[in-house]
Amino acid sequence: MQLGNETLVSQFLLGGLTDTEELRPLLFAVFLLVYIVAVVGNLGIVSLIVMDARLHSPLYFFFADLSLLGTAYISSTAPRLLAHLQAPVRTVPYRACLTQIFSLHFLAPWECFLLTAMAHDRYATICRPLHYLVLMGQRTCAGLASISCLLALANALTHTILAALLKFCGPRLITRFFCDLPPLIKLSCSSTWAHELALFFSSFVVALAPCALVVISYIHVVAAILRIRSAEGRGKAFSTCGAHITMVCVFYITSVLCYILPSSAYSGLWDRVLSVLYVVLTPMLNPIIYSMRNKEVKRALFQALGKESAS
Numbered sequence: 202m203q204l205g206n207e208t209l210v211s212q213f214l215l216g217g218l219t220d221t222e223e224l225r226p227l228l229f230a231v232f233l234l235v236y237i238v239a240v241v242g243n244l245g246i247v248s249l250i251v252m253d254a255r256l257h258s259p260l261y262f263f264f265a266d267l268s269l270l271g272t273a274y275i276s277s278t279a280p281r282l283l284a285h286l287q288a289p290v291r292t293v294p295y296r297a298c299l300t301q302i303f304s305l306h307f308l309a310p311w312e313c314f315l316l317t318a319m320a321h322d323r324y325a326t327i328c329r330p331l332h333y334l335v336l337m338g339q340r341t342c343a344g345l346a347s348i349s350c351l352l353a354l355a356n357a358l359t360h361t362i363l364a365a366l367l368k369f370c371g372p373r374l375i376t377r378f379f380c381d382l383p384p385l386i387k388l389s390c391s392s393t394w395a396h397e398l399a400l401f402f403s404s405f406v407v408a409l410a411p412c413a414l415v416v417i418s419y420i421h422v423v424a425a426i427l428r429i430r431s432a433e434g435r436g437k438a439f440s441t442c443g444a445h446i447t448m449v450c451v452f453y454i455t456s457v458l459c460y461i462l463p464s465s466a467y468s469g470l471w472d473r474v475l476s477v478l479y480v481v482l483t484p485m486l487n488p489i490i491y492s493m494r495n496k497e498v499k500r501a502l503f504q505a506l507g508k509e510s511a512s
Contacts, residue, residue, distance in 0.1 A: 318342075
């Protein structure tokens, strides 16, 4: 059904990961394993934090939230990816596409804001230890989590409503294996200045401003640590930040490569690889990073497995 040159859209075609039939069973097995590891790992971290009273602190409250977000995030893309690896034609209904856009633009910014809150926790722990209970009390933690959720929700609603207003006249092929706003903007034949303005504004609110706050927090943290006289004390202080810094680097590096760099900077193959890293592998890496680089989480994990705590 057409209205002038505009066509009412019922579904889109997705680019998928590969057009080689022989690779699909292998990719299906790999991504099924990744999905299972991500879900089990993230929910396992949440269970550890809930069960171990020594992990009932603001830092692990935020990390439990991140783990739940990671489970939801990978679940918004991986099941459809697995289904498309078994399907001869990769299509996604129009409403399902909008739903996926909402999920991605809600969960990823929320994760970004929570990483910023965790940086504030590290600042309060190392730079203001005597005021920690005031700076990171229960009300503060709940307020930071709620504000993060509301900002992410406003971002997702804005982009989803704008995406629903787009009109299409020609191709329906989305180059990525999931629905996202930038590819839809490229397919649209209507004016997209409002969408591009919204993306520019959200890149500042969702990415640049939180990144700046994280950097400022860690400038103060590093300065405070360097004032510690003993090498052992400095090492312990740095070790409490290692996991969070690694998670922040993984999040921002994949975000920059996937969204901020122009698509002309890399080939279609690299675009697929970076998209996989951003939406599939990152949620799996977070629990691994935190369990490997955090002694308290490792101790709780060893105790849950009935083994002695790691030194």
